[in-house]
Amino acid sequence: MKTVLTYGTFDLLHHGHVRLLSRARALGDRLVVGVSTDAFNEGKGKRSLFPYEERAELVGALRWVDEVIPESTWDQKRQDILRLRADVLVMGDDWRGRFDDLSDLCEVVYLPRTPIVSTTSLKATLSEVSREQVDSLKRAVDALVQIVERIR
Ligand code: C2G
Secondary structure: OOEEEEEEOOOOOOHHHHHHHHHHHOOOOEEEEEEEOHHHHHHOOOOOOOOHHHHHHHHHHOOOOOEEEEEOOHHHHHHHHHHHOOOEEEEEHHHOOOOHHHOOOOEEEEEOOOOOOOHHHHHHHHHHHHHHHHHHHHHHHHHHHHHHHHHO
């Protein structure tokens, strides 16, 4: 039984995350995913839109994922690898080199990130859409006010 381990925030779950998880699972027989807790995210300078419980629920619902554990510290990986008897640690290549110190315990693999999509860009798009909607609503209200003024 070859166990693969990976970690992430997985906020606004998107196809970049899913492709990472499916490729990670393909490297073994079991995939365990450490989902960053909200407190750990604060430490990463990230405020996720969805709380840990919901992010963990979504990740756990994916068919490639066999188990979800909380990621609450940077240095829990070494203990997790030993406890889970992980054979491979997988991360996207934006982390290339960052976890090579764990290669005494298991294989460390960095997979190419999926281009373009990111939680950050999704959040920006969502906020732009809402700003556009607010602006068009404002224009509609202004037009209505002018009509009311005229017929008074
Ligand atoms: N990812 C990807 N392609 C994207 C976006 C993300 O392959 N377009 C990968 C990342 O490289 C990472 C995983 O998906 O391996 C999860 O990404 P994030 O949720 O952004 O997690 P991150 O903030 O990188 O946290 O201890 C490690 C950290 O918890 C990783």
